[in-house]
Amino acid sequence: MVSAQPAARPVLRKTTAGVVASAVLALTLAFSGTASADELDDRKAAIEAEQQKVQETYEYLDAETSRKVAELAIYQQQLPGAQQALADAEGRVSAAAGKVSALTDRVALAQETRNTIAAQIQQDQAAMDDTEEVIGQIAAQAYKSGGVPSSFSLMLGADGADSLTDSMGLAEQVLRNxxxxxxxxxxxxxxxxxxxxxxxxVEEEISNLKAQAEAALVLEQEARDSAAAEKAKVDALIEQTAAANAALEARKPVIQAQLASLETAKAKATADIAERQRALLEKARKEEEARIAEANRRAAEEAARNNRPAPVAEVPSVTPTNPSAFGLSHPVQASISSGFGWRATPPGSIDFFGTGGYLHSGIDFAASCGTPVYAPAAGQVYRADQGQPDGMIGTGNRVVLDHGVIGNSALATNYYHLTSFVVSVNQWVNAGQLIGYVGTTGNSTGCHLHFETVLNGALVDPMGLL
Structure with missing residues (x-):
């Protein structure tokens, strides 16, 4: 048993770590002026999660480019929310300013009422002073005349009826006044x-209103500060979205050339397997024809000895064997994080292939690094390398198993991004035998196993064989 070449992994790991560290540093610097530490952590986690999705969509995209694509996607996702937060903050500013204005108007009205009441109090006090002066004058006059006389004294002191009437009238007038x-x-x-x-x-109301107005002014300022911060975030997101998009657009020709090269290499690798399978199927067909010819020859000899017509066995028609005949088991104990099939290019992101999407040619098992990988069926090791013979450098450490021919079908299985492998080329392995360990080598942003099945020269959905 042979393990993967030990010198390659540290170099690859160092390069990947450097790219990711640089991207994280650039991201942190970009947002340091407008976002809190928690927001930066959340955004970093979101970008890393998005990068994993991008890596699943564009399977062999390099780590730096996939991170840029992820950043662009996250910026575009966050921009509407940031714009809504800005609109909400501006709404709070408007509401706070309206409250301040309303309270200011109420304070002015209350102060006007206070001035009116104060003027009325002064007017009433002046009237009271005048009334008190009148009462004082009446009292002084009564004192001078010996007090207001009683009715009996008025009768005794009167010289006649007219005099009495006049005296009584004067007394009543004084009393009435x-x-x-x-x-x-x-x-x-x-x-x-x-x-x-x-x-x-009113004075108490003015005091309360002034306190409310002062509090409202504080809230208004806070709302304005919040709106300014939200606007800074929106401006930063717009700027970073434009920068990320421009960077990807500038690199698009280079990326497309790289991906085209990888697609060519992938097609060559699959074609190599297909040619091997064609040869195996041809060999199996010829062996079957030879077996039937030999059976016919022996049947003819037997018929001649017994003097009867010889039966003729016909070559069976070529129909594909049911794939389940290979009896594949799961190569690793883990859930499936990404299935086989077409991946549409996310709206607003770069369509590197110009086709609107990309074929994810296998399934991904979400297994942690170091998880054992077992042969799902018996077969011969066709490849155990780092993808160099086919130019498939994005696969990292890989193993390809040839499971041979059953009936009229040939099957091979591919295992990518291994931490290491423990088999060698041309080695025979049995079903359930350890062949390597899950890793994240090659163009990969996280530990997982990419598993492919090649049936009769074509990549097919592994779920139809497991």
Whole structure:
């Protein structure tokens, strides 16, 4: 048993780590002025998760490019939310400013009411002073005349009926004036007390309104600060989206050339397997024809000895064997994170192939690095390398098993991104035998096993054989 070449992995790991570290540093610097540490951590995690999706979509895209694609996708995803947050913040500014304006108007109205009440109190106080002066004059006059005489004294002191009538009339007038003045004073005093109570209430209202207005001003400023921060985020996202898009557009020709080269290499690798399978199928066909010819010859000899017509066995028609006849088991114990089939290019991202998507030619098992990988069926090791013979450098450490021919079908299985392998070319392995360990070598952003099946020269969905 042979393990993978030990010198290649440290170099690859160092290169990948350097690219990712540079990308993370650039991302951190880009957002350091507009986002908190938690937001940066969340965004970093989102980009890493998106990068894994990108790597699944564009299977052999290099780590730096896949991260740029992921950044662009995340920026585009976050921009609408940031714009909505900015709109919400601007709405809060408008609401806060409206509240401040309303409170200012209420304070002005309350102050106007206070001034009106204060003026009324001064007016009432002046009226009370006048009334008190009248009462004082009445009292002084009564004192000078010995007080207001009683009805009996008026009768004794009168010289006649006319004199009595005049005296009594004068006394009643004095009393009426005095009572009216006292009543007026009492009413003015009550009005004044009520006005002072109203003034105290208005003063308290003004104090409360001013406190509310000051608090509203603080909230308005906070809303304006928040809006400014949200606008900075939106501006940064727009700038970073444009920069990421421009960078990818600038690199698009180079990336397309790289991917075209990888597609060519992948097609060659599959064609090599297909040619091997064609030869195996041809060999199996000839062996079957030879077996039938030999059976016919022996049957003819037997018929001649027994003097009867010889039966002729016909070559069976060529129909594909049911794939389940190979009896594949799962090569690793893990859930499937990505299936076989067409992957549409995400809206707004770079369509590197110009076809609107990409064929994910296998399935990905979400297994951690170091998880054992077992042969799903018996077969011969066709490849155990790092993809160099076919130019498939994006596969990292890989193993290809040739499971031979059953009936009219030939099957091979591919295992990519291994940490290491423990088999060698041309070695025979049995079903369930250890062949390597899950890793993240080659163009991979996380530990997983990429598993492919080649049936009769064509890549097919492994789920139809497992």
């Amino acid at each position: 005095q009572n009216a003045a006292m009543q007026q004073l009492s009413q003015q005093n009550a009005t004044n007390v009520n006005s002072e109570a109203r003034l105290a209430a």
